[in-house]
Amino acid sequence: MYWSADRDLTASLVERAEAAGYGAIVLTLDTPLLGWRERDLERGYLPFLDGEGLANYFSDPVFRDALDQPPEENPGTAAMHFTDVFADPSLTWDDLGWLRERTDLPIVLKGILSPEDARLAAEHAEGLIVSNHGGRQVDGAIGAIEALPGVIEAIEESEHDCTTLFDSGIRRGADAIRAIALGADAVLLGRPYVYGLALGGEDGVEAVVKNFRADLDLTLGLCGCASMREVDRSCVIDASDR
C-alpha cells in the first residue's frame, strides 16, 4: 500500500485488502516521492498519467466519489487526481498508530535500510522488508544486501519480534542463500517475475519461479545444506575480513 494523502482513501484500501482475503498490509515507506528516473522521462514512459496501472484506485469507492466524472468517462482527470493524492510525504512513525487501529492484519514496513529504522520498525510492525526499491529511488543508495547485517543486528537487539524479508537484486539461488545466511527470514522477487510475465504470461511467471527454485535447490546442495534451515552465517564470508 501507498499511504494516500486522502486518509479516507487509505482506510478504504485497507478495508478492501482485508475483504479480499489478503494476509498482511505491506506499507511502502521509501516512495513518498518518485525518484528522478531519466530513462522514463526520456521515453515519456509515465503510464500512470495515461491512467494505466491505477485499477486499485479507479475501482475504489472513495477515490471515485472524489471525482466529478467516473474514470471510465474521464481517465485524464482521474489520473491527475491520483497524482494529487498518491502519497503523503508528511507521515511520521506516529501515524502508524492510525493504521494499527484500522486493521488486525500484520503490518509489514517496506524499504528499511538503516539499523535505526529497523529498530523503529520492530517497535511498530510485525515485519519489515529490507529493500532499496531496486535502486530506483536514491542514486548511490546503499545496496540492500549491504544494509541487511546492520538491520538484523538491530532486530536481534530489539525486544520485539519482527519478521525480516529482503528484496532488491534477488535473481539466482545464490542471491537468496546469501540473504538468508545473513539473517533474512525470506526473500522476494521483484522484476524477474515481471520479465517472465512480459515474455510468456502466466507460463512465463511459472517458468521463472521453477528455474529459480531449481537453481536454489542445486546451490543449496552445493553449499552442503540439506534444507534452507541449515543455511546460516557460516555459508558466507565477510569480504572485509580477508
Ligand SMILES: Cc1cc2nc3c(=O)[nH]c(=O)nc-3n(C[C@H](O)[C@H](O)[C@H](O)COP(=O)(O)O)c2cc1C
Ligand atoms: C515496474 C515496477 C513497479 C513497482 N511497483 C512497486 C509498488 O507499487 N510498490 C512497492 O513497494 N514497490 C514497487 N516496486 C519495487 C519492487 O517491489 C522491488 O522492491 C524492487 O523491484 C526490487 O526488487 P528486484 O530487484 O527483485 O526487482 C516496483 C518495481 C518495479 C520494477
